[in-house]
Amino acid sequence: QGQLVESGGGVVQPGRSLSLSCDASGFTFSSYGMHWVRQAPGKGLEWLTFITYDGSKKYYADSVKGRFTISRDNFKNMLSLQMNSLRTEDTAVYYCVRGTLLYGDYWGRGTVVTVSS
């Protein structure tokens, strides 16, 4: 089935940057598209961004377009999310998700990002 392990979360001040990583193992990472999805405390799920298996196409939600950047390294089996100009409303658990453009078939356990002064 594989494993997805997110890291890089923490407490950061508004306006600052943070980079998240997702280490993939147990499956052929380079064959799968990948998403980031977040969940604010006590709230529902919010899709953020998707990258195709080869990194050639990227899609973003309006809420993060221009602030967040998704990327991948298929040699290192790693997915990344660079988050700039963070806002308090970006506070959430961030999940790395394997999947197609249509749905996500495997989710990591998430990493917590807290944006607070």
Place this chain on the structure above:
Amino acid sequence: EIVLTQSPGTLSLSPGERATLSCRASQSVSSSYLAWYQQKPGQAPRLLIYGASNRASGIPDRFSGGGSGTDFTLTISRLEPEDFAVFYCQQYGNSLWTFGQGTKVEIK
């Protein structure tokens, strides 16, 4: 952007009972583009159903999905203790995902 509205917000049932969850879209959604997830407290979501009616790998057959157009349902034929959780529907459209707000299935 297509908005998904799930109902009811909370469903209180006993183990062994049947659960029927609804997901209504603000515009027609291709059946191929509708998925359901289960999330237990403190855990990541798990894919249950994709393409509106296809069970994901390892999902018991007591879970079934159906519907078309703007109305979709997730049915749990007989609730097991481990099924109590929050369920989300999700659709793909215009190169993005949107989720419903979730239905909590709790033990009565």
